[in-house]
Amino acid sequence: MTAADLPSLRETVARHGLDARKSLGQHFLLDPAVCARIAALAGDLAGRHVLEVGPGPGGLTRALLASPAAEVVAVELDRRAVAALAELAAAHPGRLRVVEGDALRVDPSALLPAPRRIVANLPYNVATPLLVGWLRGAAAIEGMALMFQQEVAERICAAPDTEAYGRLSVLAQWRCRCELLLRLPPGAFSPPPxxxxxxxxxxxxxxxxxxxxxxxxxxxxxxxxxxxxxxxRGALKSLGEAEALLAAAGIDGARRAETLSVAEFDRLARALLARSG
Incomplete structure (x- = not known):
C-alpha cells in the first residue's frame, strides 16, 4: 500500500471500530487541514525525530509524515489504533515506527535519536503528568507542540497575579518559553469534547x-x-523552616504564591536544595 492508496481517516475509524473511548481521553482530529496546521506549528521538522503520543487513527501522524521529518515514532495504548497505524507505517516504510504502550512509561531520549521534538494531541486524562515528565527531561528535547484542553493551556502560559497562574505555569515557564499558538473549538474533534x-x-x-x-x-x-x-510563611511549613527558607531567597513571607515570579520561585527552589543538600 502506498500513501495514495490509504483510506480516508473516517474510513479508517469505521474499518477498525475506533469509537473514541472516554477512559482513554480520546478525541480524534479527522480534518486533514487542521492536522496540517498543527504540524506546521511545530516548526521546521526537517531531519527531526518526532514523538507523537495518542495518535488514534493517525490524522496528525499523516500530517507529520507529509513534513520533512526524518522519522515519526507514535506511542499508542489502544490496540485498535495500533492496527490502523500499521497500515500507515506500511505506506511510509522506514519513516513511521509504532510503539504499543503507555506513554507515561516512555523516555523520549531512549526512544528517539536527537534532534527530538514532540508533537501531539494529548489524551486529556494524562496530559499534565506527561508534560511534567517531559519538562523534567527538557534538556534532551528541541521543542514541543502539544494540544491540551484550553483551560490547561491557559494555565501553562499564565502570568503571575492572575487566577490561572499556578504550579504548572511555574514549572513550564521555568523550563521553557511557552506560547499559546492555536485555539480549536469542540467541533474540530470527533467526538466533540x-x-x-x-x-x-x-x-x-x-x-x-x-x-x-x-x-x-x-x-x-x-x-x-x-x-x-x-x-x-504558612504554606511552606511542610518544607521545614519556612522563615529561614524565605529569608535565604529574599522573599517576604507575607506574600502569597500567585504573586511570585518564576525567577523568585527559582530562588526558593535553589535555597531549598542548598539547605537539604
Missing part, C-alpha cells in the same frame, strides 16, 4: 537545572500552591 482545546508551543531554555533542582522546584511549587490562600 465539552470544552475548547489549544496548542501550546514549548522551547526549552538553554540552562538545564538538573534533576535535583527540578525535584526541589516540584516540592516548592507543590507546597506554595497547595495552600495558595495562605501566606507563604
Amino acid at each position: 465539552k470544552v475548547w482545546s489549544a496548542v501550546v508551543g514549548f522551547t526549552p531554555h538553554a540552562e538545564d537545572p538538573g534533576a535535583a533542582l527540578f525535584t526541589a522546584m516540584e516540592r516548592t511549587t507543590a507546597a506554595a500552591f497547595g495552600q495558595r490562600r495562605k501566606m507563604l
